[in-house]
Amino acid sequence: MSMIALDQCSTSFDHLHYNLFPLMSALPIFSLDGRVAIVTGGSRGIGFEIARAMRESGAEVVIADRLRDEGEASSAELGARFMEVDVTSSGSVRDLVEQVTAAHGRIDILATIAGIAHNMPAEETTDEDWRRVMSVNLDGLFFCCREVGRVMLAQGKGVIVNMASMSGIIANHPQPQAAYNASKAGVILLTKSLAGEWAGRGVRVNAISPGYVGTPMTKLGLDTPEWKRVWLQETPLGRLAEPSEIAPLAVFLASDASSYMTGASVVIDGGYTAW
Numbered sequence: 001m002s003m004i005a006l007d008q009c010s011t012s013f014d015h016l017h018y019n020l021f022p023l024m025s026a027l028p029i030f031s032l033d034g035r036v037a038i039v040t041g042g043s044r045g046i047g048f049e050i051a052r053a054m055r056e057s058g059a060e061v062v063i064a065d066r067l068r069d070e071g072e073a074s075s076a077e078l079g080a081r082f083m084e085v086d087v088t089s090s091g092s093v094r095d096l097v098e099q100v101t102a103a104h105g106r107i108d109i110l111a112t113i114a115g116i117a118h119n120m121p122a123e124e125t126t127d128e129d130w131r132r133v134m135s136v137n138l139d140g141l142f143f144c145c146r147e148v149g150r151v152m153l154a155q156g157k158g159v160i161v162n163m164a165s166m167s168g169i170i171a172n173h174p175q176p177q178a179a180y181n182a183s184k185a186g187v188i189l190l191t192k193s194l195a196g197e198w199a200g201r202g203v204r205v206n207a208i209s210p211g212y213v214g215t216p217m218t219k220l221g222l223d224t225p226e227w228k229r230v231w232l233q234e235t236p237l238g239r240l241a242e243p244s245e246i247a248p249l250a251v252f253l254a255s256d257a258s259s260y261m262t263g264a265s266v267v268i269d270g271g272y273t274a275w
């Protein structure tokens, strides 16, 4: 790599998506060239930045989301394909997987980023509240892993990157979110379980566990002064992550550079869980 290229490799998050991924993918070990990737929840937020990073790393990307308008606009911006899916429906996920396999012949990468948050004291959480969170964050993620996993096992090759959270390791405060935390703890152990079952058949499964990231999901907290104060105070780096700061980890986990990793949950939290 030339000095100029190294110069362009800014560590500033403002510049990540302008130059990092084409440079990384020039190294075969980081390249996703020609790989077929499904990114659920890719219409916006962290999923969109992961879709962008995978696209810039050479992948053929399918954004799969229930938000059609945003998803189509995001896909057009990236040169990706959009497919509507509701991950809570195993039938919808099966249709998605059939369509992607029919169009591309295989699936190399699955990033399960779709998720929802819910802030409610545990004693006031209704059956419906609880089930809604579990059905997107845990059932939906499992349906995607199972359906795409079958394709990958038949191929004898594939990589899954699941979206967990630091909330799967610690209980956030001051906002109450028992269902969300439990769902993300489930994602971490589901990731380990699938990794163990599929390791001998060519499929790696890892998870990403971010701290607070500035997206529509965290808007309520940023608009609530007491929550925001505690979030910033408890994060050693003193700020939320940009969604684009999570994306390089997803590319790494999807690439051959992480070939000895499976069953891991990689924390990327500005130091939150260090205190």
Ligand SMILES: NC(=O)c1ccc[n+]([C@@H]2O[C@H](COP(=O)([O-])OP(=O)(O)OC[C@H]3O[C@@H](n4cnc5c(N)ncnc54)[C@H](O)[C@@H]3O)[C@@H](O)[C@H]2O)c1
Pocket: 040, 041, 042, 043, 044, 045, 046, 047, 064, 065, 066, 067, 085, 086, 087, 088, 113, 114, 115, 116, 117, 136, 140, 163, 164, 165, 166, 209, 210, 211, 212, 213, 214, 215, 216, 217, 218
């Ligand atoms: N923002 C954070 O601080 C943070 C921290 C840790 C983990 N996460 C996780 O990262 C992921 C992305 O979060 P975000 O902050 O970008 O939120 P976001 O709300 O901006 O994006 C979530 C995406 O998931 C999609 N989605 C939701 N339910 C769906 C369903 N049933 N079927 C298909 N798509 C569905 C939404 O349409 C949206 O595009 C989530 O799993 C979230 O739990 C977020």
